[in-house]
Amino acid sequence: MVKRVTGAVVNVTSSTLTQDALGGVQPGKGVGTGSIIRSDGVIVTNFHVVEGALNLKVTLPPPDGRSFQA
Numbered sequence: 001m002v003k004r005v006t007g008a009v010v011n012v013t014s015s016t017l018t019q020d021a022l023g024g025v026q027p028g029k030g031v032g033t034g035s036i037i038r039s040d041g042v043i044v045t046n047f048h049v050v051e052g053a054l055n056l057k058v059t060l061p062p063p064d065g066r067s068f069q070a
Helices: 002-006
Strands: 009-019 025-036 043-045 055-059 067-069
Touching (some): 009 043
Antiparallel strands (some): 009 025, 025 043, 055 067
16 A cells, blocks of 8 residues: 555645845745645645745656656
């Protein structure tokens, strides 16, 4: 069962903009994991992984390793 589930876990990377202490804007990056829950590619993850994201990238586990914009 572990092998079946392992293939469903993906890395989720987000690009953000955050305000620094001086009021400037700095690029940021967030990372987390998600799980593929449907055969058409629907992924579930925690809100804090995608909160405020400008762009999202999902990366499949090895050996595939492909990345997709989400």
